[in-house]
Amino acid sequence: MNALGFAWRSLVRQPARAALGILGVAAVGALLFDMLLLSQGLITSMRDLLDRYGWDIRVVAGELPRQGPRIRDGVTASETIAMLPSVSGVLLVRVADAKIDRPSGTALNASFQGVDVRTSAGTGVARRPPWTILRGRDAAGPGEVVISESIASQAHLAPGASLMLRPSCVSEHEALPPTTMRVSGIAEFPFASETEDTIGGSFAALRNACSGNVGDEVDVLLVTSRSDADVTAAAIRAARPDLNAMTNDDVVGRLQQTGFSYFRQISTVLTAVTVSFAVLLITVLLTVSVNQRLGEIAALRALGFSRMRVVKDVLSESALIVGIGGLLSLPLGLLLATGLDDILKGMPGIPAELHFFVFERGALAIHLSLLLATALIAALYPMRIVSSLPIAATLRDEVIG
Amino acid sequence: MKGFTGFKGFRGFRGFAGSGLFVALVLVLSVEASTQSVRLKPDTTSTPPDILITRQLAESEHLSVGSVVTIAIDPAGDRAREFRIAGIYEPTPNPSRLGVVPREVRLHLPDLLDLTRPTGGVPGTEYVSSINVALTDPNDAAAFANDVNARMPGVVALPSSQAAGSAGPFRVLERFHLAIAVVTIIAATVFLLALTIMLVDERRQTVGVLRLIGLPVRRILIQIFIEGVIVAAAGAAFGLLLAVASERLINGFFQWKYDTALVFVRITRDVAVTCTSIAVPLGAAATVVASWALLRRSGLRLVRR
Amino acid sequence: MIVDAQNVSRVFAMPAGPVVAVRDVTLQINQRDHIAIRGPSGCGKSTLLHMLGCVDAPTTGTLLFGGENVSRLSDAKRSRLRLRQIGFVFQRFFLLPMLTARENVELPLSEAGAGKSERQKRTSELLAYVGLSARADHRPSQLSGGEMQRVAIARALANQPQLLLADEPTGELDVATGQQIAELLDRVNADGTALVIVTHDQELAGRARRVLMMRDGTIEHEVTT
Numbered sequence: 001m002n003a004l005g006f007a008w009r010s011l012v013r014q015p016a017r018a019a020l021g022i023l024g025v026a027a028v029g030a031l032l033f034d035m036l037l038l039s040q041g042l043i044t045s046m047r048d049l050l051d052r053y054g055w056d057i058r059v060v061a062g063e064l065p066r067q068g069p070r071i072r073d074g075v076t077a078s079e080t081i082a083m084l085p086s087v088s089g090v091l092l093v094r095v096a097d098a099k100i101d102r103p104s105g106t107a108l109n110a111s112f113q114g115v116d117v118r119t120s121a122g123t124g125v126a127r128r129p130p131w132t133i134l135r136g137r138d139a140a141g142p143g144e145v146v147i148s149e150s151i152a153s154q155a156h157l158a159p160g161a162s163l164m165l166r167p168s169c170v171s172e173h174e175a176l177p178p179t180t181m182r183v184s185g186i187a188e189f190p191f192a193s194e195t196e197d198t199i200g201g202s203f204a205a206l207r208n209a210c211s212g213n214v215g216d217e218v219d220v221l222l223v224t225s226r227s228d229a230d231v232t233a234a235a236i237r238a239a240r241p242d243l244n245a246m247t248n249d250d251v252v253g254r255l256q257q258t259g260f261s262y263f264r265q266i267s268t269v270l271t272a273v274t275v276s277f278a279v280l281l282i283t284v285l286l287t288v289s290v291n292q293r294l295g296e297i298a299a300l301r302a303l304g305f306s307r308m309r310v311v312k313d314v315l316s317e318s319a320l321i322v323g324i325g326g327l328l329s330l331p332l333g334l335l336l337a338t339g340l341d342d343i344l345k346g347m348p349g350i351p352a353e354l355h356f357f358v359f360e361r362g363a364l365a366i367h368l369s370l371l372l373a374t375a376l377i378a379a380l381y382p383m384r385i386v387s388s389l390p391i392a393a394t395l396r397d398e399v400i401g
Numbered sequence: 402m403k404g405f406t407g408f409k410g411f412r413g414f415r416g417f418a419g420s421g422l423f424v425a426l427v428l429v430l431s432v433e434a435s436t437q438s439v440r441l442k443p444d445t446t447s448t449p450p451d452i453l454i455t456r457q458l459a460e461s462e463h464l465s466v467g468s469v470v471t472i473a474i475d476p477a478g479d480r481a482r483e484f485r486i487a488g489i490y491e492p493t494p495n496p497s498r499l500g501v502v503p504r505e506v507r508l509h510l511p512d513l514l515d516l517t518r519p520t521g522g523v524p525g526t527e528y529v530s531s532i533n534v535a536l537t538d539p540n541d542a543a544a545f546a547n548d549v550n551a552r553m554p555g556v557v558a559l560p561s562s563q564a565a566g567s568a569g570p571f572r573v574l575e576r577f578h579l580a581i582a583v584v585t586i587i588a589a590t591v592f593l594l595a596l597t598i599m600l601v602d603e604r605r606q607t608v609g610v611l612r613l614i615g616l617p618v619r620r621i622l623i624q625i626f627i628e629g630v631i632v633a634a635a636g637a638a639f640g641l642l643l644a645v646a647s648e649r650l651i652n653g654f655f656q657w658k659y660d661t662a663l664v665f666v667r668i669t670r671d672v673a674v675t676c677t678s679i680a681v682p683l684g685a686a687a688t689v690v691a692s693w694a695l696l697r698r699s700g701l702r703l704v705r706r
Numbered sequence: 707m708i709v710d711a712q713n714v715s716r717v718f719a720m721p722a723g724p725v726v727a728v729r730d731v732t733l734q735i736n737q738r739d740h741i742a743i744r745g746p747s748g749c750g751k752s753t754l755l756h757m758l759g760c761v762d763a764p765t766t767g768t769l770l771f772g773g774e775n776v777s778r779l780s781d782a783k784r785s786r787l788r789l790r791q792i793g794f795v796f797q798r799f800f801l802l803p804m805l806t807a808r809e810n811v812e813l814p815l816s817e818a819g820a821g822k823s824e825r826q827k828r829t830s831e832l833l834a835y836v837g838l839s840a841r842a843d844h845r846p847s848q849l850s851g852g853e854m855q856r857v858a859i860a861r862a863l864a865n866q867p868q869l870l871l872a873d874e875p876t877g878e879l880d881v882a883t884g885q886q887i888a889e890l891l892d893r894v895n896a897d898g899t900a901l902v903i904v905t906h907d908q909e910l911a912g913r914a915r916r917v918l919m920m921r922d923g924t925i926e927h928e929v930t931t
Contacts, residue, residue: 001809001816013804014602016694020595027588031581265658269651270581277585281592288599299800302761303814303861304789306782340580347573392762395873396752398798 003309007316010289018321021285025278025325026332032274033333033367034340034357039267041358042260043252049190049353050248054128055091056229059221059236059245063254070094071243074218075116080239081223082118086232090118091222093130094206094214098167098199101178102155110151110197112167113189114206114214130222131200135159136185142208143180145201146187154197159185165199169210179209194345194352263356275370278322282378286318290382297386298394310386318379326371334359450512451487457660458504459489472506474517482516484508494663502660590683597691601625605695609703618696625692626685633684637677644668644676708868708900709735709758714767715923716753727753729923730767735869739900740892742911745920751904752873754920758902759792759871760784772868789818793862793899797874799854801846807857808833808842814864832860836890852883859890863899870894872903876910888913 001009011018059081062068071077078092094114099107115129129138131146136159139145147157157163164178181201189198207214225232229247236245246254256264290297297310337357344356449469459465466486473481492503508516514527536545542560549558601608611621648666655665695703716728728750735741735758743751756762757769760776769776771787779787788794801810811832815825833839836856846854855875862870872891876884888910895901905911917929 001805001813009802009804014599017595017598020591020598024588024592024595027584027591031584031588265655269654277588281589281596285592285595285599288596288603292599292603295798296800296802299794299796300802300813301785302759302788302794302796304785304787304792304865305817306785308782309817336584340577343576343580344573346576347570392753392756395756395761395796398800 003312003316004320006313007320010293010313010317011320017289021282021321022325022328024281025322026328028274028278028281029326029329029367029371030333030336032271032278032370033329033363034337035267035271035274036363036367037333037337037357037359038340039264039271040360040363041356042263042354043256044358044360045353045355046255046260047248047252048358049351050251053130053190054224055222055248056225057223057233057236057245057247058251059223059240059243060219061243063244070217070219071221073216074221075216077240077243078116078118078218078221081221081236084232084235084239086226086228086235088224088226090224091128091130092116092118092203092218093220093222094203094218096167096169096206096210096214098165098209100151100155100197100199101164101166107166108151108154108197110148110165110199111192112145112165112199112201112206112209114201114203116203129200130191131187131189131198134186134188136183138187139184139201139205142202142204143182144184145181145199145205146185147183147200148189148192148196148198149186151197151199152183152186157183159183165209167206167209169206169213177211179211181205181209190353191351193348193350195348271370275374278374279378282318282321282374283381285321286314286379286382287385289317290314290385294389294394295398298389298391298398301389301391302395307387310389311383314383314386315376315379318375318382322371322375322378326368329371330364330367449483449485450509452484452512453488453490453507454486455492455503455505456489457492457502458506459486461502461504465489472508472516480516480520482512484512491662494661586679586683590687593684593687594691597629597687598694601688601691601695605703608692608695612696612699612703621696622689622692626689629685629688630681632688633681634677636684637680640680641668641673641676707734707736708739708772709733710768710770711758711764712768712770714757714764714769716750716757716762717765726923728757728764731923731925733758733918733925735900735902737868737900738895738898739902739916740895740914741900741902741916741918742914743902743904743918743920744906744911745926749920750923751920753923755871755873755902755904758869759794760787761794789814790865791868793864793867793870795855795858795862795870795872795875797877799846799851799858799878801854801857801861803846806843806845807838807849807853810846810857811860811864814861818865828864832863833857835863836860850883851879852886855879855883855887856890859887859894863894867899869900869902872901872905874905874907875903876905876907884910 059071059077060068061071074092074094078090081087082090092115096112096114098110098112100110101107113130117128133146134149136146145163147155147163151157155163161183162180163183164180166178187200189196189200192198203214223232223236223245229249233245233247233250236243300310301307341355341357344350345352345354452470452472454464464470464486466488468486469483470486471478471481471483473479490507492505495503510529514524518524518527534545536542542562546558546560549556608621612618645668648668651666652664656662711731711733713730713732714728715726715730718725718727731754733754743754745751753762757764760769760771760779763769763777772791774787776784776787801807802813805813808829812825812829815828820828830839830842833842836859838853838856838860841849841853846857849857859870859875870891875891876887879887884907888907891901891903891910892913901914903910903914911917915931917931919926919929
């Protein structure tokens with residue numbers, strides 16, 4: 001019987017104990033796996049979200065989109081940038097707060113995104129708004145808007161219906177008359193949070209709602225480059241050094257340094273704590289198990305089992321507990337990650353399509369490596385016990401005991 | 402995330418303003434706007450107005466108390482004015498701005514208004530983001546807020562304790578950490594059961610002999626329960642010590658990492674009581690559950706090898 | 707000659723001072739010897755047995771097994787020696803509770819590298835030899851004391867050792883069962899394996915051809931029949 005078979009029989013000998021040990025490893029392993037998914041999950045998800053909609057570069061006046069001042073001459077800036085040879089198209093976005101009047105009397109707070117496209121001559125790039133139409137069609141003119149599913153449900157609106165909204169275009173302290181707009185479609189807004197109600201339309205529609213009181217300020221310019229995004233960003237910076245042109249990688253890098261970094265740090269801390277916890281507990285389990293079988297081990301040594309063999313038995317037992325528990329930890333971890341992701345996505349301002357826990361092969365590889373290291377380290381002390389066991393003294397103690 | 406604009410301000414500024422007002426007015430600048438628009442340029446002219454700057458700004462721009470700097474709102478530097486650095490302060494840690502280095506400047510309100518007023522703007526038509534009010538009796542906060550709301554339409558007054566809406570991210574983090582804690586407790590409980598089963602099994606012969614000489618199961622269980630409580634209490638105490646040590650390590654690490662005075666982990670009395678009240682009953686219960694399975698067997702079976 | 711022990715002593719360092727468990731013992735064990743070691747408790751019988759079985763090393767003196775100085779062998783070589791040349795039978799049996807009788811007997815064969823068919827054949831032979839073919843698939847908890855000891859003897863004989871050492875083999879058995887074990891051990895010896903038994907059992911000791919009386923760590927006298 002080889003060491004692994006022997007270890008299996010040792011485990012099965014005490015099924016309750018073995019099952020609990022394995023379950024414990026599964027629970028700890030699930031947490032470990034989730035921390036590894038979290039460490040890069042947010043960045044991976046954000047990068048994917050940014051890349052998905054086809055814009056390579058974001059141009060803002062501040063440090064990050066919608067965090068900081070607006071671009072004062074945004075419309076002019078978009079035209080300048082659109083003329084750059086490496087630029088394929090520019091989408092300018094202006095966001096305003098708005099209240100939607102409801103028959104019940106309670107107004108619904110929403111965010112109104114007004115967009116417009118600028119392209120270099122001859123590219124024929126069609127407008128690609130930052131939303132996806134689910135039902136109906138996109139807004140066509142200054143009197144039409146698309147709304148999010150949440151607004152449609154709360155205000156009981158469908159494509160073709162009218163809505164009255166009161167935007168705040170300059171500051172929160174405006175009291176503009178309500179404007180009636182026609183709902184042309186229901187859309188999904190990828191960068192809106194789950195609690196954020198969003199309206200989308202053309203820049204002209206926003207101007208219309210704001211009674212022309214918008215000016216040229218925009219929040220962000222979304223740029224599509226013809227070739228290399230870094231080259232295009234450099235060209236934009238050269239043309240407009242007062243603005244901040246960031247490639248998607250730059251945005252992700254910036255987020256990594258700020259709010260996102262907390263999750264990486266906490267995942268590192270929790271990974272370290274989880275691994276230490278697992279090593280400690282498995283070491284104790286194995287040590288107690290070995291101490292209960294010292295007589296048997298001494299007898300096997302007396303019969304001719306080598307030191308290496310009894311050490312391998314202990315290591316195999318550790319490998320089995322951690323191996324089986326580790327395998328169980330994967331589906332458990334994915335289930336737990338779904339729950340934790342739902343909790344964290346409740347954070348205000350987090351885009352609905354952003355995820356904190358993202359499965360990556362790299363995370364799986366690290367998880368398996370850590371489990372392997374855990375099995376090895378946890379077995380070190382009990383291996384030392386069996387390898388240095390004084391055979392004669394132990395046999396004597398067993399008789400006396 | 403949007404920065405705090407309702408955050409309690411720097412009280413020390415009260416004396417600095419040289420005012421005899423009961424209520425301190427503190428101006429909190431929007432950090433983004435100020436750091437974007439401020440250009441610091443050491444200069445030497447006669448007695449400019451005083452300002453305070455954060456330690457982080459002083460370190461990054463190599464400034465010190467007494468330095469005279471030029472501040473402008475316009476990126477081109479138009480309408481710049483000189484100010485003298487009267488002091489360097491440690492900013493109140495703002496958890497919602499974690500990772501952002503607080504490069505802040507604090508001015509007297511009149512100086513700021515002069516600096517930021519648009520050309521041709523009429524003095525007195527400016528607006529501030531928020532006003533923080535310190536009452537002589539903090540218990541009057543709710544009544545005061547209601548009074549202000551009634552007298553000044555267009556203004557929203559809130560007691561500080563109700564500003565929790567802006568703490569939304571931290572509520573979420575609280576739930577997240579709680580979920581992690583629950584999983585950890587479950588894993589620990591499972592391991593604990595496994596260990597107690599093993600440890601109880603080691604004493605099966607002793608227990609078997611006690612049964613054979615006539616001790617009732619209940620008596621043995623009480624003994625085991627008491628032992629379990631003692632061991633669990635000792636374990637909980639050790640765990641708390643470990644937690645306190647970890648608290649220092651974690652806070653030290655993150656405070657160094659983010660150059661902040663923010664406290665990330667705090668072991669409060671409530672936390673200690675909650676942990677102990679979970680750990681001790683769990684430990685005692687695990688011992689009793691593990692022993693119960695053993696005590697269901699006859700004494701002879703327990704004694705037999 | 708299988709074992710040649712010359713002036714072997716074993717001293718244990720204790721907090722209260724060194725304890726001389728075995729003092730200047732000289733002993734030879736030859737092929738087919740049947741030796742019983744008797745003496746009061748604490749006289750060093752088991753310690754001597756452990757040294758003869760290369761489980762423990764003498765503090766002073768020379769112990770040769772098959773002409774090799776045991777003290778100079780590495781732990782791995784000593785293990786190998788025990789596996790192939792020496793068999794051990796213990797008072798407490800020390801069968802592995804999670805393995806069947808068959809698997810317990812097969813263990814040393816597997817460790818020695820024997821092939822599957824060879825292991826199976828030899829195991830069946832041994833179980834038949836000790837009269838337990840019908841109980842081959844039973845676990846130790848399902849066997850009586852005598853049956854467990856018979857399985858232990860079969861296990862000890864797995865690799866056809868030259869020397870079988872038994873430490874109080876009937877210590878935990880009743881008289882009748884002990885007699886059965888004694889008869890089995892006689893058969894083992896008659897079939898060519900040298901046998902050294904440590905025992906308090908007068909009847910068991912009486913079956914040996916050489917009886918060594920120990921007291922205070924030394925062999926007081928030897929009775930040869």
